[in-house]
Amino acid sequence: MTSLPTHTEKKLGLAIDLDTCVGCQACVTACKGWNDQGYGAPLSDQDPYGAAPSGAFLNRVHSYEITPDQGAAVIVNFPRSCLHCEDAPCVPVCPTGASYKRVEDGIVLVNEDACIGCGLCAWACPYGAREMDGDVGVMKKCTLCVDRIYNEHLPEEDRVPACVRTCPTGARHFGDFADPDSTVSQLAKQRGGYDLMPDLGTRPTNKYLPPRRKDAPDMSAPLAPLLDIQATGFAGWLDKVLGKI
Amino acid sequence: MHPAPSVIVFTVLSGMGFGLLAFLGAGLPAPSGWAAFFHWGLGYSLAVGGLLASTFHLGNPQRFLRAFTQWRSSWLSREAIASVACLLALAPVALSNWLGFGWPRALGLIGAVLALATIFCTAMIYAQLKTIPRWNHWTTPALFVAFAGAGGAILAGQSGAGAVMSALLLALLLAAFRIGDGAFAARAQTLGTATGLGTIGPVQGTVRVFEQPHTSPNYLMREMIYLVARKHVQKLRSVTLIGAGIAPALLLPLTPPSLLGFAVIALVHLTGAFAARWLFFAQAEHVVGLYYGQR
Numbered sequence: 357m358t359s360l361p362t363h364t365e366k367k368l369g370l371a372i373d374l375d376t377c378v379g380c381q382a383c384v385t386a387c388k389g390w391n392d393q394g395y396g397a398p399l400s401d402q403d404p405y406g407a408a409p410s411g412a413f414l415n416r417v418h419s420y421e422i423t424p425d426q427g428a429a430v431i432v433n434f435p436r437s438c439l440h441c442e443d444a445p446c447v448p449v450c451p452t453g454a455s456y457k458r459v460e461d462g463i464v465l466v467n468e469d470a471c472i473g474c475g476l477c478a479w480a481c482p483y484g485a486r487e488m489d490g491d492v493g494v495m496k497k498c499t500l501c502v503d504r505i506y507n508e509h510l511p512e513e514d515r516v517p518a519c520v521r522t523c524p525t526g527a528r529h530f531g532d533f534a535d536p537d538s539t540v541s542q543l544a545k546q547r548g549g550y551d552l553m554p555d556l557g558t559r560p561t562n563k564y565l566p567p568r569r570k571d572a573p574d575m576s577a578p579l580a581p582l583l584d585i586q587a588t589g590f591a592g593w594l595d596k597v598l599g600k601i
Numbered sequence: 602m603h604p605a606p607s608v609i610v611f612t613v614l615s616g617m618g619f620g621l622l623a624f625l626g627a628g629l630p631a632p633s634g635w636a637a638f639f640h641w642g643l644g645y646s647l648a649v650g651g652l653l654a655s656t657f658h659l660g661n662p663q664r665f666l667r668a669f670t671q672w673r674s675s676w677l678s679r680e681a682i683a684s685v686a687c688l689l690a691l692a693p694v695a696l697s698n699w700l701g702f703g704w705p706r707a708l709g710l711i712g713a714v715l716a717l718a719t720i721f722c723t724a725m726i727y728a729q730l731k732t733i734p735r736w737n738h739w740t741t742p743a744l745f746v747a748f749a750g751a752g753g754a755i756l757a758g759q760s761g762a763g764a765v766m767s768a769l770l771l772a773l774l775l776a777a778f779r780i781g782d783g784a785f786a787a788r789a790q791t792l793g794t795a796t797g798l799g800t801i802g803p804v805q806g807t808v809r810v811f812e813q814p815h816t817s818p819n820y821l822m823r824e825m826i827y828l829v830a831r832k833h834v835q836k837l838r839s840v841t842l843i844g845a846g847i848a849p850a851l852l853l854p855l856t857p858p859s860l861l862g863f864a865v866i867a868l869v870h871l872t873g874a875f876a877a878r879w880l881f882f883a884q885a886e887h888v889v890g891l892y893y894g895q896r
Contacts, residue, residue: 359674374798384814409817416814418892422798424806431811432798436892445731448674451681452667470667473660475824476677479602482732484889487820493660550801553790553888556731566802 360447364462367533368500369440369561370520371540371549375568377527379419379433383519387415387437387498390518394503396468400491412487414438414498415519422567432567435528437519438485438498439552439560440464446477446486446497455495462534462561463502468494482556505530533561602733603827604882607657612723613874615651616745618644619687619716620753625698626691626713628706629759637698643756645688645695652684676729680722687715720749727881734784735885740777747773748845748874755849755867764853767870771846774877778838785886785896795891810894825887826895834884837876844873 391414392398401411415437423429440457444464447455454470455477457463466477473493478486486497501517504510514521520530531540540563543549549563587595621644624630632640656662669685671678691712697704724745727736747770754763793799793808848869856862890896 379812410819412820413815416819418796418810418814419812420792420796420798420808421811422804422806422808424804429806430804432796432804434796434798436814449677449726449729451671451675451677452664453671454667470664471661472664472668474658474668474677475660476726478820478824479887480730480732482888484821484825484892488660488824490820495660548802550797552797553795555788555790556888564797566797567804569803 360442360444360457361459364442364457364459365534366461367440367442367561368461368463368505368531369533369540369563370437370500370517371529371531371543371563371565372435373527373529373543373547373565374432374434375527375547375565376525377417377433377435378525379417379431380524381417382522382524383435383528384413384415384417386518386522388413390501390504391496391499394501395499396466396496397489397492397494399496400489402490410490412489412496414485414487414496416484427572430567430570435519436483436485437562438464438500439483439558439562440498440500442559442561443557445480445482445556445558449476449480451476461532463500464497465499465502466495466497468492471495482553482558483560500530533563602882602885602887603824604879605658607654609875609878609882611651611655612745613651613748613871613878614647614654615684616720616723616749617752617756617871617874618647618649618651619684619719620749620751621756622648622687622691622753623713623716623749624753624757624759624762626694626709626711626716628709629757629762631698633698633701635699637695640757641691641695641698648684648688676722676725680719680726683715683719683722687712687719690715717746717749720745732888733885734788734888735781736881738777738780738784740773740780744770744773744777744877748877751845751849752867752870752874755853755863755870758858758863760853760856760858763866764850767846767850767853771842771850774842774846781884788888790888790891792891792894795888813893821889822893822895826890826893827883828895834880837880841873841877841880844869844871845877846873848873 388399399412403409418434418436420432420434421429422432440462444457447457452470452472454467456465471494475488477495486495489496505515516530520528529540529543531538533541544563547565549565551560625641625644656665668678668681672682690708694709721742724742728741731737751766751770754766796808798808799805849866852866886896
């Protein structure tokens with residue numbers, strides 16, 4: 357059924373640290389790599405080596421420039437994937453029941469065998485989290501690597517989403533937001549983790565941790581030391597004598 | 602939004618078809634014999650043809666039966682159910698008209714209500730989307746119903762109703778254009794609010810795209826960011842207002858009732874309706890475009 361559950365036992369999701377993300381795109385590649393072989397139809401590419409390559413990805417990393425009122429501009433890398441919203445607008449619009457939110461852990465998934473590929477869920481999502489697969493015509497989205505996180509055939513350290521496992525700077529954290537003591541809950545609390553477009557009422561599970569203020573040298577008058585040179589020793593004596601002539 | 606031809610053809614033709622079926626169901630007119638066969642046949646052809654066209658944009662149309670299951674939450678599913686229920690309810694009425702069985706009109710009235718419900722459901726698929734401010738407004742269902750009413754009345758040969766509905770449609774179109782043009786700005790979403798980088802945290806300021814996440818367009822950009830030919834908006838709006846509103850409203854009371862007259866007015870109306878529906882998609886802006894610095 358495509359009605360949303362009123363309550364989920366866990367709220368699994370990601371805390372994404374915009375301060376530490378360096379925009380290396382490793383999470384994009386790891387996500388694509390894992391989802392080429394795991395859950396559902398493999399994520400396809402169209403014309404990958406041709407003139408107009410295109411493909412379905414579940415995670416995209418944008419790069420933005422913030423120009424503050426004072427000081428230098430800052431570059432912020434901004435990963436964008438499914439936020440596994442509590443009021444996911446993509447779920448109730450689905451006419452077939454393919455799109456659903458799991459009661460046990462809050463993950464939003466697509467049952468690809470039931471998807472007719474109408475695309476309405478992608479229209480309903482404000483975050484661009486869903487992309488139609490160009491090969492098989494079903495909607496693809498982040499599964500929070502549901503085929504990794506519970507997979508007992510994998511070593512324990514690998515039972516996290518591929519993007520989290522691969523991130524070289526530790527900018528992506530995976531955990532249960534329903535547990536106030538979890539790492540992700542604590543991070544969101546300490547760092548002021550925020551929701552994207554909260555006015556749309558989607559109540560995203562994933563939280564973004566805002567960039568920290570960077571240390572900067574005092575740039576109020578960078579040339580001031582040069583104007584106030586005090587010569588000493590022989591140069592000082594010469595300076596004094598020449599000044600009197 | 603990408604104006605997919607299949608969806609434009611579907612919504613325009615099926616809207617007009619269900620409009621005609623609503624009039625025929627209500628007994629306005631109540632043809633008999635072969636006239637009934639062709640009149641009902643036209644209504645069914647447009648409605649069913651439109652529904653078939655709508656399957657062309659599906660990735661897996663062979664699974665369409667599943668779309669009848671989620672009526673509790675999905676307007677798309679409700680549309681599917683209402684459309685089939687309407688077509689089934691009106692079938693005996695059409696047979697009765699054609700073959701002169703003289704069966705009671707009640708089923709026809711139920712079918713007429715179901716036809717209107719179908720059009721309303723179609724409109725709500727678009728109107729429910731908070732992500733597309735231009736559509737997320739009561740004018741969307743009002744416009745769809747008015748288009749079906751005006752188009753249906755013309756095909757049903759109802760000059761008076763057609764003129765009134767065309768005038769109403771004209772007013773709604775003007776209102777929808779005016780309200781729609783300010784809808785995106787009214788939500789006050791920008792790249793800064795969409796990312797939170799303009800308003801949240803210790804580092805705030807003006808946000809702009811530094812580098813795109815990918816070098817060639819993806820599904821999102823193809824589907825939801827449509828920039829081509831918005832420059833012809835004013836011309837197409839004129840075509841819409843004249844074709845769908847002004848011309849039928851003026852011509853219907855002046856034209857003596859004849860097959861040719863109604864056919865010509867119907868084609869004029871259709872031209873306006875297609876222009877309107879193309880604009881409806883091409884001008885609609887999805888908030889996801891903000892992340893790409895586009896709309």
